[in-house]
Amino acid sequence: MNVTFEATRELARRTVSDVRHPDLDPYTLDAIWVLYDRVLRVDPQRLRDPARDRFLLSKGHGPSAYYAVLAAKGFIPAAWLDTIAHLESPLGSHPDATLVPGVEISSGSLGHGLPLGVGVALGLRATGFHDARVFVLVGDAELDEGSNHEAMAFAGTAGLSNLNVVVADNGSASLGWPGGIASRFDVHGWSSATADMTDHDALHRAFTTAHPDRPHVTVATTRP
Amino acid sequence: MFRSDPLEDDLQDTTMRDAFAARASALLDTDPRLAVVLADISTDKFRDAAAAHPHRVVNVGIREQLLVGAAGGLALAGLRPIAHTYAPFLVERAFEQIKLDFEHQGTSGILVSVGASYDWAEGSFTHFSPRDVALFDTLPGWRVVVPGHAAEVPRLLDEAVRSDEGVYMRLSLRCNPAPHHTSGGGLTVLREGRNATVVAVGPVLDNVLAATSGFDVTVAYTNTPRPFDEHGLRQLAAGTGDTVVVVEPYLEGTSAWLVSRALADRPHRLLSIGVGREELRRYGTADEHERLHGLDPNGIRHRVRDFLDPITASR
Numbered sequence: 001m002n003v004t005f006e007a008t009r010e011l012a013r014r015t016v017s018d019v020r021h022p023d024l025d026p027y028t029l030d031a032i033w034v035l036y037d038r039v040l041r042v043d044p045q046r047l048r049d050p051a052r053d054r055f056l057l058s059k060g061h062g063p064s065a066y067y068a069v070l071a072a073k074g075f076i077p078a079a080w081l082d083t084i085a086h087l088e089s090p091l092g093s094h095p096d097a098t099l100v101p102g103v104e105i106s107s108g109s110l111g112h113g114l115p116l117g118v119g120v121a122l123g124l125r126a127t128g129f130h131d132a133r134v135f136v137l138v139g140d141a142e143l144d145e146g147s148n149h150e151a152m153a154f155a156g157t158a159g160l161s162n163l164n165v166v167v168a169d170n171g172s173a174s175l176g177w178p179g180g181i182a183s184r185f186d187v188h189g190w191s192s193a194t195a196d197m198t199d200h201d202a203l204h205r206a207f208t209t210a211h212p213d214r215p216h217v218t219v220a221t222t223r224p
Numbered sequence: 225m226f227r228s229d230p231l232e233d234d235l236q237d238t239t240m241r242d243a244f245a246a247r248a249s250a251l252l253d254t255d256p257r258l259a260v261v262l263a264d265i266s267t268d269k270f271r272d273a274a275a276a277h278p279h280r281v282v283n284v285g286i287r288e289q290l291l292v293g294a295a296g297g298l299a300l301a302g303l304r305p306i307a308h309t310y311a312p313f314l315v316e317r318a319f320e321q322i323k324l325d326f327e328h329q330g331t332s333g334i335l336v337s338v339g340a341s342y343d344w345a346e347g348s349f350t351h352f353s354p355r356d357v358a359l360f361d362t363l364p365g366w367r368v369v370v371p372g373h374a375a376e377v378p379r380l381l382d383e384a385v386r387s388d389e390g391v392y393m394r395l396s397l398r399c400n401p402a403p404h405h406t407s408g409g410g411l412t413v414l415r416e417g418r419n420a421t422v423v424a425v426g427p428v429l430d431n432v433l434a435a436t437s438g439f440d441v442t443v444a445y446t447n448t449p450r451p452f453d454e455h456g457l458r459q460l461a462a463g464t465g466d467t468v469v470v471v472e473p474y475l476e477g478t479s480a481w482l483v484s485r486a487l488a489d490r491p492h493r494l495l496s497i498g499v500g501r502e503e504l505r506r507y508g509t510a511d512e513h514e515r516l517h518g519l520d521p522n523g524i525r526h527r528v529r530d531f532l533d534p535i536t537a538s539r
Contacts, residue, residue, distance in 0.1 A: 096328075104300070105300065106330075112293060112325060114293075115292075115293025115321070116293050116325055118293070118294045119261075119296055122259070122298055123297060126259060126298075127256075151293070153287070154287060
């Protein structure tokens with residue numbers, strides 16, 4: 001299956017009447033689409049390839065977009081999208097890695113993806129897969145979870161250059177982030193970039209910014 | 225006077241923690257799949273291993289959520305992670321991480337705790353974790369090992385590393401004077417009798433043996449309370465009138481549901497002895513806390529005696 005971004009957006013719309021987090025999917029979709037279309041080295045025919053890149057969806061608002069991209073890229077049948085949230089469906093409001101091909105982590109509870117991503121990045125480094133990268137998509141409100149800050153501090157100090165974080169920043173954090181989200185990563189030694197969430201070329205540039213000795217965060221902004 | 229290191233015991237040449245660190249370090253040399261994640265506890269004992277394997281011995285600092293989350297990520301990357309720190313920080317503080325970052329991912333790892341129920345008595349309730357095994361009972365499929373002696377640790381760790389299941393290893397400064405190796409984690413009979421089957425878990429064994437001296441009871445030992453040897457208990461209980469006592473070094477009654485399940489088809493009696501539910505709000509020593517919880521030989525003896533002879537006890 002080889003479809004366009006616009007067609008993928010239509011795929012995502014097939015799910016939104018049934019899932020709990022439909023309203024923010026259009027913004028998340030841009031980031032996940034650019035990653036799968038232009039950045040990630042993943043192949044639905046080699047799901048367990050140890051050298052593959054890993055995409056970890058951590059934010060809770062995003063499964064419709066994620067499933068749509070997985071369908072667009074041939075990881076799951078598009079017909080699954082019409083069954084979402086049904087009892088027998090492998091697709092729910094939060095993805096289950098044991099049920100959905102291509103999904104790297106089961107997620108939904110906020111603040112788990114980035115610590116898991118740190119572990120995966122450590123594991124790839126320990127096992128010699130130095131070219132494999134980890135991308136974790138989190139929300140700006142999700143950054144409230146303290147587990148993220150444990151992970152941010154450690155990853156920066158450890159120089160986990162194979163770790164990448166994408167923050168979908170729609171200004172939903174209740175208390176906000178004075179000084180900007182990127183500054184929170186900067187103080188821990190991360191590389192950082194910002195991009196408009198709807199500008200795919202800008203997202204691509206931000207995602208592929210060279211960061212040879214440190215982890216990298218892209219703050220993808222949108223204001224609905 | 226405060227102890228200089230609450231995880232050390234001057235009376236033990238080798239503590240369970242020493243044995244764990246030494247064996248884990250050796251396994252790191254031979255098993256490229258193994259990784260150890262620390263949170264500032266026991267880092268001195270892994271200094272050489274960290275130098276030899278800098279990418280597989282990782283200290284994340286005092287960050288217990290990350291400790292478990294990163295271990296879960298290592299498992300996702302195909303490694304066999306060991307995460308290690310104080311029991312309350314490892315299990316209670318990071319319990320959702322254990323639930324979601326291992327079980328929900330369909331992966332597993334090895335969690336090794338120190339501190340147990342009241343090892344550092346002067347440290348108080350913040351460093352106690354008598355409820356840890358009960359928490360693991362809410363998770364399916366985890367093996368729980370509770371060594372009774374440092375010499376039991378290497379074999380249990382070897383088995384944990386070879387396995388693909390989740391393993392919780394509960395280390396303590398409380399210990400028996402000699403090790404007892406069990407076959408496959410099953411109940412091992414150390415004394416035979418007719419009036420009750422007394423199951424002793426890990427480091428309470430010595431107290432149980434002393435407490436039941438002169439009683440006509442079977443004493444069986446295990447250092448692997450999960451999975452509980454229900455088949456072995458059924459066999460032993462059948463020879464003791466289906467009267468059972470379980471003595472555990474953690475929350476009293478933790479294993480009661482398994483005894484009930486094992487003997488569901490037979491009328492039976494059960495006495496559960498363990499750490500009380502109430503917070504004592506006392507300092508002192510581990511020996512003193514053991515006595516306050518009735519886990520010293522005298523406390524166990526009185527409760528077993530009253531249980532076996534309720535008519536006499538009620539007079």
